Amino acid sequence: MSLLGYGMVAWLGFKLANLLINLLGFPVLRESREAPARGVSLLIPARNEAHNLEQTLKGFLAQEVDEILVLDDGSSDATPQVVARAALQDPRLRLISGAPKPEGWMGKTWACQQLAEAARGDLLIFTDADVRWKAGGVRALVGAMTRERADLFSIYPRQITPTLPERVLLPLIDDVLMGYLPYPLLKTPFPSAAAANGQVMAFRREAYWACGGHAGVRGEVLEDVRLAQRLKASGGRLRLALGDDLIGVRMYRTYAEIIEGLGKNLIEFHGKSRVGLALSYALHLLGYTLCWPLALLNPLWLAVGGMGLLERFLLGLKTGRPGWEVVLMPLAPILSTPIYLHAWQRNYVWKGRVYSR
Template sequence: MSALSGLAWLPAALAGALALHAVVNARLLRRPSATDFPGPVAVLLPVRDEADRVTPCLRSLLDQRGVPDLSILVLDDGSTDGTASVVRAVAGEDSRVRLLTGAPLPPGWLGKPHACQQLADAADPAATVLVFVDADVVLAPTAVAGAAALLRSAGVGLLSPYPRIVAGSWGERIVQPLLQWSWLTFLPLRAVERSARPSLAAAGGQFLVADRDAYRAAGGHAAVRSSVLEDIALARAVKRAGGRIALADGSGVATCRMYESWSSLVAGYSKSLWASFGAPSGAAAVVGLLLLVYVLPVLLVLAGLLAGSVSVLVAGGVGYACGVLGRVAGAAATGGRWWPDALAQPVSVLAFAWLVRRSYRLRRGGALTWRGRPVVPSGGGARG
């Protein structure tokens, strides 16, 4: 039991160090401020079967202020639910809005990169800033101006202001907070900005702000045409082209409810998690580390109780508390809900591990689809 007592403190030490890193990152987070932006900005909104949720997004875009020269391009990518009609009804006679009909998907392209590239190509040539927004995002009136100004003040080519993730169902509350928590916990934010290494990159495609010249130098979305995680791939492409990227907390100016049911969440994560790690061995290493740091402490608490070992019990309790503290730090920094959700951190990690396993299993079986299109691995003639 003495050997176990010593090893029991390893998860606690790792969880404590990662929680401290999350706290430090939270203090370094950039945030858009309420300020005007004088230059032309093009907001680019790809939609595919979004009739039931594009209205709040588009209305929030029409309410933007602080950008005197704002254009809004919406591309309908083969919707079959009347999305285009909803866009026309909401936009009315507003001359800032232009609705485009997407071209057929060429071989080798995934759907979203193709839609985004068409939008970028159609944007006003005078627009020096391109703002990509998903239909499930709702922006505050100062969001576009503030994010464009932050892009310029940070001196980067690509800015990713992560929205506040809205989670309604229990499944969303278990899994969705891991998005912000993961990069706050594991990524050194200032190193991400300063380092030229493409591997040290992250981005969220829900709300993405690009300097047009940096976007072009990186090859645009054409450079990531077959990437399931096109947002991260674009960030890496910007770095390869000599540009810089930055992450920001956009929770004060943007909200996003990515999924509205457990089944849609499972489908969404299954589609893309395999692409986050590449080889299964990499996924196994990451999942193993997460289980060690965030699930094992709970088992140590139980072991300590059963064996009557106070040292094991305390080590497990401290490890669990540090894991919860890291979740609280992430939620507090990004506008998320921490009580009582953070207490379920071990359950969140177990759910994530299951989703990773499911994603790889479906990929091996060629059964990954999204919005009615097959998802084929990068380099394999992606068509979805």
């Protein structure tokens, strides 16, 4: 096998080693019988989320929290009407009309900052409008957060993927986490050893303001990761868990939405480097797809392909995905091609707003 082939084996071996560590040690959220906590605020930024809220509001309202705040960030759909109707049935639910976004802020960071300022709870749980909470989800989160004495506890929800593009591409979100960050490293004091998921982030109020809140990451696309880094830098304690059956999410419904959604922040994961983006694409294409025709020339490339399939299998064991999905791994680089091209562009549109990289 060529030097390139050995390099691919080393890269995939590194990911497999991290996956094995996380298979044993990465926490999974479990139901809790502890008494519900008091002073909990559930905070939901929403911009054109009527289609999601019609399905997810029931889960939000099933949680044992003191208040549920939904901030309407200038929606052009029925988002405020959907929330207002539900609020008539539950006094904990309150609709907030967001102020216009100031220059230099991302839409989500501005919405979350306003929510934090309006919240009254000592525990601030930010969650996206498309996240599906089952009854007991907040109790389980708060219980785990208390046991771990965490200042920020972030959840990676289980991906709900009914269509083929979703099945192929969205598990890669968990693959990045589980394949590159061994959980024990998260417990070190180094701010660079941090990860978080903006879909569910629970802060102790004092820790949130101590690290600057969303104002400290106002212009960041990866505001969740940057917040986690700032929290650790300020002396806070960070912990993560997988949502398992209690917290799930269906992020996108069409292939076009996946391209737009994943493409907006892909380059951020590569240090904003287009060279790094190109190398990443080539690496994944070779390691998961082209390895199979190359095996006709050199059977040792079968080892590369086999390692890629094993990676997907181990990831599925941890995240609850069906085993047969391993056969989809070679499709991932092909379907991700438009995502990389979208990430290459200088300007992009997200939820009706134009941003520049």
